[in-house]
Amino acid sequence: MPWVDSGQFPRVNEVQTGLRDARAGLERHRSAIDRLNVFPVPDGDTGSNMLATLSAGVNALDQLGDRVRPDWYRTITKATLLGARGNSGVILSQILQAVLSALSCDVPIEEAWHRALVEGSQAATNAVLSPKPGTMLSVIAAGASVGLAPIEVSLKAMRRALENTPEQLEVLKRAGVVDSGGAGLIVFFEALASALGVTVESEGVYPWLERADELTDAVLPDLSTVELESAGSSEMRFEVMFSLESAPQQVEAMKTVWSGIGDSIVVVGAEGLYRCHIHTNEIGPAIEAGIQAGGVHDISVTDLLHQIDEVAWVRDGLSAPETARVSQRTGVVAVAAGAGVARLFKSFGVESVVVGGQGRNPSIQELIDAVHSTNAEAVLLLPNNSNIQAAAQSVVSLVDKAVEIIPTVNVLEGFSALMAFDPESDLSVNRAQMTEAARRVSWGEVTTAVRAGSYEFGEFLAGSFIGLSADGIVVAGEALDAVVIELVDALVDADAEIVTLLVGEGVDSSLVTTITEQLERRYPHMTVEVHHGDQPLYPFLVGVE
Structure with a gap:
């Protein structure tokens, strides 16, 4: 139910309608915006984050009902901030705060809109530690740069800025996409402008979002309900953890004993102090192996039959x-x-x-x-x-x-x-x-490409395995074990001592063994550690220390 304007927030009904329409627009185009993610990974989530962020504010608006006060927009901006997800969501929450503050001023609409863009651009830039051109920051800055002009002019400037983002960021150009955050931002501003009575050129599905739908041959999973139910397929009942003061040789001896009585073994540490973890049915022998290796303290034993409770509080x-x-x-x-x-x-x-x-x-x-x-x-x-x-x-x-x-x-x-x-x-x-x-730590991630693409060393198809590091995509191929090995090769340098594999959910144990044995033969001077992370979508996370 719209609130009757008391004069303390001009255009209040139009702005509230604009917020709801913007939320509907982001909901309609969420998947396409997600697909504009610069890397073709199955969990690009810019559209999802912007939608969740704006939804938090609109939900708060809906809950106000007839109790809406003249400063209603402060409630909305606070709810949006607390509901912000991801970098794009945080930036959107800052922009929304500036926009609503500016539109609350009793000045002509074009002046209020210009102030909204200028202050929104500044707030967005301040929210980012290292602002870069070719992002949603460039899109809103372009709208602000036209000065005091008709709203349609600023919208056209933002659209041009979005189309230009691939020329500002090489990774966008190489992937053949525009910036996903900038795309979501235009959906937001055009919905708001339309509610304010501005004739918006684009109708229906935007051309760049329509192209985004064509970028993938793979089915994007819905991660909104991903939880932790994948935990604990092990038949071992108890989780034993303790700290250990010991020398490396004794630790290796303890790990050998542990390999025969349990799984999910984690032993990490340096300079004589280690943190040790195992799932086992043999509590006594597991702790005794630690005592044989050195000084044991901070012992913790958990009955994994209560795993459901554990998963619940983690979730x-x-x-x-x-x-x-x-x-x-x-x-x-x-x-x-x-x-x-x-x-x-x-x-x-x-x-x-x-x-x-x-x-x-x-x-x-x-x-x-x-x-x-x-x-x-x-x-x-x-x-x-x-x-x-x-x-x-x-x-x-x-x-x-x-x-x-x-x-x-x-x-x-x-x-x-x-x-x-x-x-x-x-x-x-x-x-x-x-x-x-x-x-x-030098790190890498292995996942499945959701669309065809290219990288420095070649091309790949949708469904191929790709390995990413801090430098972007560094390896691609059809065989998971080969991609993992090549990714480790890309991360290892002369000082490397430990390779850690974090295994995702659903990965076959025989494949893990094959990869581990290949790495041990390839790098005999290095320690290869394997842990089960059960993370979704990424069969392997790789770390090199």
Whole structure:
């Protein structure tokens, strides 16, 4: 039900209609915007993130009903911020705040619109640590640059800027796409302009979104309901974890014993201190093997018959039951995709795990709830994904605890960072040590291409396996084992000592064995560690330290 304008927010009914229409537009074009992701991975999620972000604001608007006050838009901007997902969602929430603030001014519509674009552009730029041309920032900046002009002129400028994004970013040009965030932004602004009475040229499906539908021959999965039910296919009943002070040779001997009595074995550490994890039916022998190897402390045994309960609290972003929690100086919140990844983080001392990652970015509110759930004076937050960095950074000013962000862009960086975590040290010391530890890892990801494409060394088809690193796509092929091996080859350098494989859900164990044996023969001087992360869509995550 529209609110009767009291004069304190001119055009209020039109703006509210515009927000709802923009949400409908993003919902209609979400899949196409997702497909514009620069890399042809199955979890491009720009459209999904922008839709979820704007939906949070529109839902808050709907809940206001007849109780709408003159400052209703502040409620909407706050809800949008807390619901923001991914970098594109955070940027959109900042733009929306500036837009609604500007449109609330009792000035002619073209002046209010121009102010909205100028202030929105500035807010968007401030939300990004390293602004780049060829992104949604360029699109809104183009609209702002036309000055005080008819709204149609600014819309045309933004469209031209979107079409020009491939000329500003080589990766877009090589992929044959325009910037996905910029595309979503035009859907938003054109819906808002139309509700304000502006005649918008484009009708129906936009040409670049129509082309996006043709970019893929593969079916894009719906990640909105991805949870952690893939955990725990093991027949082992107990999870045993402890810290171990030992020498490398004794640790290897313990791992040999463990290989005969359990699975999901994780032994990580350096300089005589290790964190050890195993699923087993032999609690006594598992702990005894550790005692034989050196000094054991912080022993934890969990009955995996209660796995359903464990999955539930991980999925819901909760931490351990209150009865099991001990207050500490510094706690850790980590984002994890996959039940195995979540269990590994727990074994490292992470107090609160938030379900998320590529394709399922948590909202700012979910991160805030996780921070509040920790039983610590201060919190270290590990996003473990570049697309969660902006949302994580927003948490710092929205909670009443001291929070530091460890800028991890991959779960393997997260694991490495946690090796340097000291719960009794202060935030600044932990941040420095953990950030340095994370940077010692070269990482890669293997997934399936959802559309045909090309990279520096050739071309690939939809359905091919592709290996990505921080430098982009570095290998592609039809055989999963070959792609994993070539990706490791691309990551290994003269100083490399450890190769870590994080195995995704549904990967055949015989294939894991084949890849492990090939790597051990190829790199006899290096240690190859295999952990089961159960992460969706990425059969292998690779780390080289």
